[in-house]
Amino acid sequence: MRDSERSAEFVAFVRAHRADLVRTAVLLCAGDEAYAEDLVQTTLTRLYLSWSKVRRADSSLAYSRRCLTNVFIDEARRAHRRRETSVAVPMDALGRDPAGASPDLDLRALVLNALSSLAPRQRAVVVLRHWHDLDVDETARILGCRAGTVKSQNARALAHLREFLATADHQLDLEVS
Amino acid sequence: MTPLPDLKHALDVAAGDEPRPSDPSADLDRAQAAVRARSRRRFRLGVSTLATAALVGAASVVVLDGSPTSPPSAAAAEVQLVDQQFDAEPYTFDLTPEGWSVQAQMPSAVTIAPDDGSTSDEPHDFQGKLVILFDSNPLTGREVEHDGRRFWVTENPGHTIISTRTVDGEPTGVVRIQYPHDAGWEESSMIEFLASVHVGPGAQHGLG
Numbered sequence: 001m002r003d004s005e006r007s008a009e010f011v012a013f014v015r016a017h018r019a020d021l022v023r024t025a026v027l028l029c030a031g032d033e034a035y036a037e038d039l040v041q042t043t044l045t046r047l048y049l050s051w052s053k054v055r056r057a058d059s060s061l062a063y064s065r066r067c068l069t070n071v072f073i074d075e076a077r078r079a080h081r082r083r084e085t086s087v088a089v090p091m092d093a094l095g096r097d098p099a100g101a102s103p104d105l106d107l108r109a110l111v112l113n114a115l116s117s118l119a120p121r122q123r124a125v126v127v128l129r130h131w132h133d134l135d136v137d138e139t140a141r142i143l144g145c146r147a148g149t150v151k152s153q154n155a156r157a158l159a160h161l162r163e164f165l166a167t168a169d170h171q172l173d174l175e176v177s
Numbered sequence: 178m179t180p181l182p183d184l185k186h187a188l189d190v191a192a193g194d195e196p197r198p199s200d201p202s203a204d205l206d207r208a209q210a211a212v213r214a215r216s217r218r219r220f221r222l223g224v225s226t227l228a229t230a231a232l233v234g235a236a237s238v239v240v241l242d243g244s245p246t247s248p249p250s251a252a253a254a255e256v257q258l259v260d261q262q263f264d265a266e267p268y269t270f271d272l273t274p275e276g277w278s279v280q281a282q283m284p285s286a287v288t289i290a291p292d293d294g295s296t297s298d299e300p301h302d303f304q305g306k307l308v309i310l311f312d313s314n315p316l317t318g319r320e321v322e323h324d325g326r327r328f329w330v331t332e333n334p335g336h337t338i339i340s341t342r343t344v345d346g347e348p349t350g351v352v353r354i355q356y357p358h359d360a361g362w363e364e365s366s367m368i369e370f371l372a373s374v375h376v377g378p379g380a381q382h383g384l385g
Contacts (some may be wrong), residue, residue: 007205007209010201010204010205010208011201011202011205014201014204014205015198015201018196018199018201018204019195019196019198022196023192023193023195023196024192026191026192026193027188027191027192031191033193041204041207042304044204044207044208045204045207045208045211045304046304046334046335047208047334048205048208048209048211048212049208049211049212049335049359050334050335050358053334063334066334067334067335070333070334070335074303074336074355075301076384107187107190107191108190108191108193110187111187111188111190111191112191115191119384120384126184126188127188130184130185130188131185131188131189131192133185144317144318144331144333144338145315145317146315146317149315149317161184
């Protein structure tokens with residue numbers, strides 16, 4: 001494949017899917033938008049380097065989400081990670097009901113705070129299973145673990161979210177599918 | 178208790194609004210710079226391999242003079258491990274990847290980067306590097322046996338992770354190596370390298 005062809009396809013892919021990757025990364029990073037942007041940039045670079053695999057994939061978006069999750073897990077493995085954390089919504093908005101605040105803003109702060117209380121792999125399971133609607137087997141394939149591990153991580157994550165949200169005096173409909 | 182919508186909707190809200198369309202040229206510039214860095218690295222590896230092959234070839238001529246049954250050299254287009262010990266406390270290695278050096282050592286990880294400067298100076302950026310990790314996470318992937326020891330191989334986009342249990346006398350856990358696909362390493366070499374890692378008592382489990 002010529003470089004110009006790869007570049008043209010890459011640009012079209014970025015235009016079409018970057019926003020999706022950023023939103024996924026924001027969830028994986030529990031609202032740390034700078035960290036999410038780093039992950040997306042790293043992911044896009046890796047995709048470009050292996051562009052033939054993106055072309056061969058049944059779904060380039062699904063492949064890129066898989067790559068993004070791997071980048072996130074790699075990052076989560078970093079020992080003694082020190083990072084300045086910035087979040088889109090102040091965490092202290094949690095549980096408050098300031099006059100005039102948007103209900104979605106409250107909900108966003110609440111959910112991001114709840115996600116931040118999960119271990120990285122559990123967070124990835126929640127995002128893949130409950131936002132991207134992937135089944136257990138596909139989630140296991142992306143995370144490089146067994147289906148049983150995904151099920152147990154998912155159950156633990158939902159239990160933790162329930163507990164977390166209960167202490168925040170909210171109740172989220174957490175159905176295990 | 179305040180009722181909230183279902184989890185999918187809540188996650189959709191938490192993911193934020195659709196970001197404004199951005200100019201893809203910055204992403205393209207970064208990606209093309211990475212391609213150029215990889216090309217430089219491959220070129221240097223190629224020169225190094227050719228030099229090695231030339232040396233091996235010259236040596237073979239001398240050896241073949243008296244031993245026509247000598248097998249052909251295994252000098253292939255891959256990076257070499259040399260039989261030389263090095264320390265990256267609390268880890269020690271019986272083999273050394275030629276042309277690569279320890280960039281960072283921690284109780285739970287060692288980062289080893291190529292000497293050609295083609296990778297990030299940030300030790301926590303693993304792209305293009307060899308990374309030794311120690312943790313207590315499950316072993317998954319394709320099973321491979323090497324010298325009576327079992328290894329698990331998991332391939333990911335851009336890199337592969339090989340894992341094995343620590344041996345008797347070492348802290349209990351799983352030691353792994355993550356290696357990039359585009360740096361000339363073969364799976365067999367990486368298994369050999371991982372098998373040469375000794376985990377010292379100061380090692381600590383990382384996240385995973």
